[in-house]
Amino acid sequence: MLKSFRFLFVLFPVLAVAVLVVSLPRSVDGPGTSAAREPPALPDKLSPAEQDLSEQIAALGEGFDGEAGLAFRDNQTGRIIHYQGDALYPQQSVSKLWVAMAALAQASAGELDLQDSVTIRRADLTVFYQPIRSIVRQQGSYTTDYADLLSRALTRSDNTANDVLLRRVGGPEAVQAWLNGAGLGAIRFGTDERTKQSAIAGLEWSQAFSYGGKFFDARDRVPDARRRAAFEGYLSAPMDGASPVLMAVALGRLAEGNLLDTVSTELLLSTLEETRSGPKRLKGGLPDGWTIAHKTGTGQYFGGEQSGYNDVGILTAPDGRTYTVVAMIRRTSAPNGQRMELMQELVRAVGRYHEVAKAPAAGA
Template sequence: MIRYLLSLVFSFVFFSLLAQPNHTKSSLRQLQQQIEQLATAAQGTVGVAATLVETGESVSLHGDQPFPMQSVYKMPIGMATLHLVDQGKLSLEQKIRVSTADYISKRQHSPIREKYPNGTELSLAELLRYAVSESDGSASDVLMRVVGGPNVIMSYLKSLGIKDLIVLNTEREIGSDNAVQYKNWAKPAEAVALLRRLQEGRGLSKSSRAFLLRLMTETETGLHRLKGQLPVGTVVAHKTGTSWTIDGVTAATNDIGLVTLPNGQHIAIAVFVSDAKADTDTREAVIANISRAVWDYWAR
């Protein structure tokens, strides 16, 4: 009987090992080379970091180099806001006055400004939805004001062990001077580290985490970036960031997010395309193709 049970255990382990993806250092290097090749189309600098959250296996390209975030920084702003909700210092239901003085410039993206040209009053939950799902710069600036400014956000990130992701300026300030965006930067590897903490439930309550992930999944921007080449129906919780194109050069075309694999595991991925000369379709295709390459590697 004991011999029979041992035989069953051996068979289970043996066939389980056969079912595991055949990931080796050699195949990971091949993925790295594939990412490097795909990045050349951007005609700029591309930073990539991707990790299979459940195992820690990772790949990167310029992962420790700083890149301007643009609206990617609305994700950590949202996390810091929800942390204060968890502490009882804010409430998702509380109403916050948004005046015309809170609105960013006309050439910056702000659905709130367009819908309420004379100002309005919105719940904190609505402001978070505008900032994260619709990437509204006015909503983001109001949230930054409500939480107490960049220092509060950076203190929260520091408590999570995140130091190479800098939230320093408002959207209004970023929009007033092209150079300011470079002061609000992240290293791809650090952006992925923050995504891992979110997926692992660190830094937020269960309800706040679920709310933020829903907002990131429902985001209306960047549909041709991380999600662009993935199988239909793939769940992607992500946040984009985009700068203007000046003299043929685009400072930032970004997307970071959590991708759910068919087996229930998760890829945390950040792709930053900086100072690129390629057109919009090409830059977004670079992000989509890198995302697909990473998907193919860990989904097989």
């Protein structure tokens, strides 16, 4: 048995997850339910395809220079294979998924009209990547609708678009309440980008940080000891922490239509297929004819290390079978190319698994 695999149970509020491989039952409840599920049983043994995939995933994780959690879910069987996937990892912009889902759930309930008009002004701008800022700078404001903000937040990872949509759905508490109600309460949403990124840097948010390099200038003035304490504190207990295993469960339920209604599910998946960020992360390993609906997340640097470098997604094979893949890196100093290669190789391993798993059994 590989040294990194421990057979134990990690208890989440609504399900028990067995480390290495577990078969999680598909939800038979409606979208957004928090009904409890029976703890799954450990399989008696792995199939040859699962055994091969588990060894490949272990080799990828152990060979990487950093703290990586990798998870895979076969959405046909519900079986999960993972490496170090039961701990909390920083989500960073992966958490934009939950804002979008909460918004879509409210839209389905008639509590939010995604076509409602909204105006973005200087006071709404946040920090780091926010393409909307260029429009606001040129025009003084930008009037659009919430559907546009949702698309920008997911496909372009626009922090301002996400934070304005977040305020409309009721703030961090409302998003966490949606996660809790969906049976995903062990996922921590965290807070808005302004508050989160400032805290990681040992700062308190000032609206002046939203323009130019003022955030970076202020961060450079933070004493190293305070910056280190904030950085390490975030990594040890990320306010937006999620385990790769539960992330795989959540995306698997999304793919199966058990988180949102049919219209919202189709809209979200089609939007995630248009994601522009991270073209060389998971997407870079796609076999010919496959598609991916995914969301990336990238954290801050300090002392030569990055806090959070992620990509999570749903792979669809040419025959329509779907698989969930999750790659979350808590911290690393490895070059970007090595991080991307880790993610690409994970996808390639899934492609090889698919070719074996889809083949009919001998004598069938």
